[in-house]
Amino acid sequence: MIPESVRAWVAEVAALTTPDRIHWCDGSEEERVSLTAEAVASGVLIPLNPEKLPNSYLHRSDPTDVARTEHLTFICSATKATAGPNNNWLAPEEAKARLTPLYRGAMKGRTLYVVPFVMGPVGSPFSKVGVELTDSVYVVLNMRIMTRMGNQAWGQLAGRDEFTRCLHSLGDLSPDRRFICHFPEENTIWSVGSGYGGNALLGKKCLALRIASALGRDQGWMAEHMLILGVQNPAGEKSYICAAFPSACGKTNLAMLVPPPAMAAKGWKVWTVGDDIAWLRPGPDGRLWAVNPEAGFFGVAPGTSNRTNANAIVSASANAIFTNVALQTDGTVWWEGHHEAPRPGMLDWRGNLWDSSSGQPAAHPNSRFTCPASQCPSIADEWEDPAGVPISALLFGARRPNVVPLVTEARSWQHGTFVAATLASETTAAATGAVGVLRRDPMAMLPFCGYNMGDYFAHWLRMGAAVPHPPRIFGVNWFRTDASGKFLWPGFGENLRVIEWVLDRCAGRGEGVESPIGTLPANVDFDGLGLSAEQQAALLAVHPEQWLQETVSQAEFFQRFGDTIPAALWAEHAELARRCEA
Numbered sequence: 001m002i003p004e005s006v007r008a009w010v011a012e013v014a015a016l017t018t019p020d021r022i023h024w025c026d027g028s029e030e031e032r033v034s035l036t037a038e039a040v041a042s043g044v045l046i047p048l049n050p051e052k053l054p055n056s057y058l059h060r061s062d063p064t065d066v067a068r069t070e071h072l073t074f075i076c077s078a079t080k081a082t083a084g085p086n087n088n089w090l091a092p093e094e095a096k097a098r099l100t101p102l103y104r105g106a107m108k109g110r111t112l113y114v115v116p117f118v119m120g121p122v123g124s125p126f127s128k129v130g131v132e133l134t135d136s137v138y139v140v141l142n143m144r145i146m147t148r149m150g151n152q153a154w155g156q157l158a159g160r161d162e163f164t165r166c167l168h169s170l171g172d173l174s175p176d177r178r179f180i181c182h183f184p185e186e187n188t189i190w191s192v193g194s195g196y197g198g199n200a201l202l203g204k205k206c207l208a209l210r211i212a213s214a215l216g217r218d219q220g221w222m223a224e225h226m227l228i229l230g231v232q233n234p235a236g237e238k239s240y241i242c243a244a245f246p247s248a249c250g251k252t253n254l255a256m257l258v259p260p261p262a263m264a265a266k267g268w269k270v271w272t273v274g275d276d277i278a279w280l281r282p283g284p285d286g287r288l289w290a291v292n293p294e295a296g297f298f299g300v301a302p303g304t305s306n307r308t309n310a311n312a313i314v315s316a317s318a319n320a321i322f323t324n325v326a327l328q329t330d331g332t333v334w335w336e337g338h339h340e341a342p343r344p345g346m347l348d349w350r351g352n353l354w355d356s357s358s359g360q361p362a363a364h365p366n367s368r369f370t371c372p373a374s375q376c377p378s379i380a381d382e383w384e385d386p387a388g389v390p391i392s393a394l395l396f397g398a399r400r401p402n403v404v405p406l407v408t409e410a411r412s413w414q415h416g417t418f419v420a421a422t423l424a425s426e427t428t429a430a431a432t433g434a435v436g437v438l439r440r441d442p443m444a445m446l447p448f449c450g451y452n453m454g455d456y457f458a459h460w461l462r463m464g465a466a467v468p469h470p471p472r473i474f475g476v477n478w479f480r481t482d483a484s485g486k487f488l489w490p491g492f493g494e495n496l497r498v499i500e501w502v503l504d505r506c507a508g509r510g511e512g513v514e515s516p517i518g519t520l521p522a523n524v525d526f527d528g529l530g531l532s533a534e535q536q537a538a539l540l541a542v543h544p545e546q547w548l549q550e551t552v553s554q555a556e557f558f559q560r561f562g563d564t565i566p567a568a569l570w571a572e573h574a575e576l577a578r579r580c581e582a
């Protein structure tokens with residue numbers, strides 16, 4: 001069942017990396033038990049309280065290896081123009097020449113694990129197979145949660161040679177010898193020097209977004225940084241939406257939204273289909289259909305609590321791997337924003353006794369939990385449907401303390417593509433670098449688009465034209481603040497109020513008011529939120545002079561992409577400026 005091409009490639013990699021052993025992962029429960037025991041014995045995993053967090057473990061990463069490293073991430077397409085100004089580029093031969101010495105002998109004394117995996121439901125014609133070769137048992141155990149890992153991948157491959165070759169080694173974990181390289185034309189990923197999720201679990205950002213976005217461009221589909229949510233209104237109508245937000249802006253919380261009591265009492269219901277990545281394809285009914293390619297969640301721990309995301313807390317209450325969180329003396333875990341109070345004797349994410357007066361966080365701001373999606377109380381029955389779910393609306397949101405209102409609807413698919421292409425957000429701890437700096441992050445895909453974003457925008461426009469009934473597109477902002485810097489909007493479950501208007505619009509019902517940037521709601525249900533009339537107005541305010549300023553920075557951003565920006569987007573830009581001036 002294992003294709004000859006896989007065997008030949010494993011032999012080639014083994015000759016280069018010289019591991020002591022080769023382990024072919026089958027994905028069985030016995031294998032999980034034995035690999036976990038191995039990881040505990042070597043100190044890679046620390047067992048947690050078996051009563052309170054059964055089958056769950058803590059991992060402490062190297063303190064210099066705690067987030068995605070965008071400056072060390074490269075797209076190695078044949079030409080720099082294909083990779084575009086949004087990506088670091090290395091010529092394929094140069095990348096291989098630089099990385100090959102880092103792999104040489106790198107697995108000496110270690111085991112080379114062969115990890116076959118499926119992204120997407122097993123048996124779906126839309127799913128993709130990857131094989132990751134890694135020397136990290138932590139990576140293997142996380143891939144087992146995040147993907148459909150094991151022998152089932154060979155079945156999905158059915159003897160074909162169509163799989164992503166994912167090569168990973170921890171190397172010496174030095175940031176000076178860390179590279180995450182993608183070869184879209186060869187369906188290949190080489191990563192070395194990092195054990196961090198987005199750099200090392202190669203099925204996730206590397207395959208399901210960077211490589212998949214390039215495959216989607218060639219094959220007529222889309223790989224997007226989006227959650228997938230199912231919503232049922234009190235009339236019993238069930239719809240699905242996708243929403244894109246930059247990393248650590250609350251995608252997992254929105255994906256697991258709990259309706260606030262008043263809306264639940266009226267009959268609102270919400271289900272989770274995916275929390276980070278959506279693969280979208282035109283369906284036979286002329287709509288866009290979405291599949292979640294992942295099998296687990298790799299969620300940001302800080303800020304996650306019974307109050308903010310009870311479903312995530314339950315999802316990660318067994319069979320979970322925690323990375324860089326704090327450890328309580330009873331073998332449970334803690335992070336900033338947890339619903340429990342930290343107890344004396346707690347160890348911080350590096351394993352040192354935490355001093356609450358130090359001003360240092362106990363958990364790393366980008367600490368994470370990995371857990372199976374199937375454990376989520378709100379998981380949709382249809383989350384593994386091979387056909388996916390039909391999408392009514394696409395939401396684009398970001399962290400904007402000002403300028404951007406709570407919600408607006410784009411005027412058309414083309415205008416929505418422009419709204420998404422000019423998305424901007426304050427940076428977070430999910431990537432190394434300064435936090436809180438405003439940067440343009442089109443479609444929340446800036447770090448994840450595997451090719452030139454100008455061409456990606458053109459692909460978006462083509463997809464809109466190819467789908468007779470495309471989803472409606474909305475811009476949202478949960479993060480607007482008042483003059484004192486306090487959030488105006490309560491967020492979390494209350495976001496369902498915004499989704500109610502979104503779905504009403506999709507059904508041709510919700511009342512709207514035209515504004516220069518799109519349609520504002522005539523009536524968001526603000527009842528019971530205790531918001532003053534001024535606060536309500538501030539949430540929805542559109543200041544044309546601020547938006548004229550935006551058009552200046554939008555133009556600067558587009559200019560970086562030269563003539564690859566589609567004329568239709570420049571036309572939308574000119575129209576926006578004209579409406580703001582009017």
Ligand code: OXD
Nearest residue numbers: 198247248276298430
């Ligand atoms: C993630 C990210 O881990 O976007 O999902 O960084």
Ligand code: MN
Nearest residue numbers: 225247248276
């Ligand atoms: Mn993400």
